[in-house]
Amino acid sequence: MEIELMSESVALETVPSDAVLGAEIGGVNASAPLAPDVFQTIDDALKERIVVCLPGQWLSPGQLVTFGQQFGELEPHVLSQYHHPDHPEVLVLSNVVENGKALGFRDAGSYWHSDLSYKDKPTKYTILHAREVPDVGGDTLFVSGYAVYEALPNSLRTRVSGMRAIHSYAFRHEQMIAKNKLRAPLTSEQKRAVPDVSHPAVRTHPDTGRKALYINPGFTKAFDGLAPAESKALLDDLYSIALRPEFSYRHNWRKGDVLIWDNRCSMHLADGGYGEDQRRLMHRVTVRGTAPV
Ligand code: OGA
Ligand code: MN
Numbered sequence: 001m002e003i004e005l006m007s008e009s010v011a012l013e014t015v016p017s018d019a020v021l022g023a024e025i026g027g028v029n030a031s032a033p034l035a036p037d038v039f040q041t042i043d044d045a046l047k048e049r050i051v052v053c054l055p056g057q058w059l060s061p062g063q064l065v066t067f068g069q070q071f072g073e074l075e076p077h078v079l080s081q082y083h084h085p086d087h088p089e090v091l092v093l094s095n096v097v098e099n100g101k102a103l104g105f106r107d108a109g110s111y112w113h114s115d116l117s118y119k120d121k122p123t124k125y126t127i128l129h130a131r132e133v134p135d136v137g138g139d140t141l142f143v144s145g146y147a148v149y150e151a152l153p154n155s156l157r158t159r160v161s162g163m164r165a166i167h168s169y170a171f172r173h174e175q176m177i178a179k180n181k182l183r184a185p186l187t188s189e190q191k192r193a194v195p196d197v198s199h200p201a202v203r204t205h206p207d208t209g210r211k212a213l214y215i216n217p218g219f220t221k222a223f224d225g226l227a228p229a230e231s232k233a234l235l236d237d238l239y240s241i242a243l244r245p246e247f248s249y250r251h252n253w254r255k256g257d258v259l260i261w262d263n264r265c266s267m268h269l270a271d272g273g274y275g276e277d278q279r280r281l282m283h284r285v286t287v288r289g290t291a292p293v
Pocket of ligand 2: 109113114115268
């Protein structure tokens with residue numbers, strides 16, 4: 001009995017945040033292949049807590065790719081101009097401009113969204129590695145789609161359950177260009193890579209079997225089959241519930257954090273709020289998921 005307790009005490013510990021999602025697992029070495037029990041601990045934590053932080057990592061772009069591939073097939077982002085030059089699976093996010101050239105994608109995710117929800121097979125996991133972080137600000141906020149779904153009034157839950165919504169990268173990109181003149185228009189090849197898609201507004205998570213609200217202000221253009229005004233009113237009603245603080249977790253980044261999150265049951269936002277004199281540099285990979293049902 002004593003011996004069992006000892007061996008358990010040295011095992012990795014998943015420490016949940018105070019919020020309805022979010023956890024941290026210390027003591028993982030993400031630069032080496034994950035032992036099966038370590039992988040299992042991370043995977044279990046993702047199922048339970050949606051967002052999981054592995055602090056204190058230092059991964060080269062190649063190591064980030066190798067780490068990510070243990071969770072599935074990686075999918076490069078449509079904005080190829082922000083791919084890491086040696087590793088197209090790695091998207092570089094940064095506000096830094098060096099010698100007149102942007103180091104990365106500056107305003108990525110500055111609206112509530114779920115990664116690649118505009119694809120037929122949206123992202124399963126995103127893995128974001130903090131290389132440089134501002135002293136203040138630069139947090140990322142997350143919302144649990146399970147918690148929101150479960151909190152919906154019965155009538156609203158029933159209404160939205162049978163519906164589908166259109167997700168569109170072009171819709172979001174055009175709005176971002178209007179705000180940020182430095183954003184380049186999509187090339188015709190990029191446009192072809194991201195046609196609008198339709199997904200169920202409530203999806204069942206393939207691993208947990210739980211239902212989650214699956215719409216987001218960033219990429220969800222409208223409900224399928226509703227008049228524009230009716231669609232907007234319904235989206236606004238749902239977002240006013242989804243964005244209640246009790247469903248969210250705020251991640252305050254430390255240099256070296258590797259954050260993994262499950263996009264099938266959550267949305268997130270780059271909160272910004274740091275000065276232009278501050279540097280933020282993140283490397284990201286995304287793991288392809290399956291068509292939502
Ligand atoms: C992302 C994203 C938010 C951030 O990498 O998918 O939305 O705070 N990032 O950088
Ligand atoms: Mn994102």
